[in-house]
Amino acid sequence: MPAPRKYSDELRERATRLVVEARRSIASSVGAIWRIADQLGVCPEALRGWVKKAETDAGQRACTASGDADRVAALETGGP
Secondary structure, three states: OOOOOOOOHHHHHHHHHHHHHHHHOHHHHOOHHHHHHHHHOOOHHHHHHHHHHHHHHOOOOOOOOHHHHHHHHHHHHOOO
């Protein structure tokens, strides 16, 4: 059973969206994760992970999307 989440899905989505929007502007991109994490009371490393996952799922990073990773793991363990 997975551990309970410390942050709500709504907060995760909002924080991620704010970082993505801040990065569009060169003036506000530097330190965007730290600044937004501080404003929302979120751990900066957690926010960095959420942004990385969102970018991967959107195809903006050269990694395996989380949905694909779940399917691969299920196939490797013989799951559904």
